[in-house]
Amino acid sequence: MASTALSPQATDRVIQMAWEDRTPFEAIEAQFGLKESDVIRLMRSNLKRQSFELWRKRVTGRRTKHVALRDAKVNRFKSYDQKG
Numbered sequence: 001m002a003s004t005a006l007s008p009q010a011t012d013r014v015i016q017m018a019w020e021d022r023t024p025f026e027a028i029e030a031q032f033g034l035k036e037s038d039v040i041r042l043m044r045s046n047l048k049r050q051s052f053e054l055w056r057k058r059v060t061g062r063r064t065k066h067v068a069l070r071d072a073k074v075n076r077f078k079s080y081d082q083k084g
Contacts, residue, residue: 010032011042014042018055043056
C-alpha cells in the first residue's frame with residue numbers, strides 16, 4: 001500500500017477527500033495513487049473504530065463516491081481549498 005509513503009499532510013488530505021460526499025475514489029487514486037481498498041485501509045488505521053464504522057456505513061453504496069455510478073448531471077466538484 002502506498003500510504004506508508006504519504007506525508008502527514010497528504011494523509012490528512014486523503015482522509016478529508018474520503019469524507020467528502022462528492023469526491024469519488026477515482027479522484028483520490030488519480031491524485032495519490034491509492035485504490036479504494038487502500039483508502040479503506042488508510043481510514044481504518046487512522047480513524048477511531050467508531051469513526052471508521054460511521055464512514056464505511058456512509059460511503060457504502062454511495063453513488064457519488066464512484067464515477068461510474070454518478071448521474072451524468074454531477075459535474076466535477078472542487079472543495080473550497082482546491083479553488084483558486
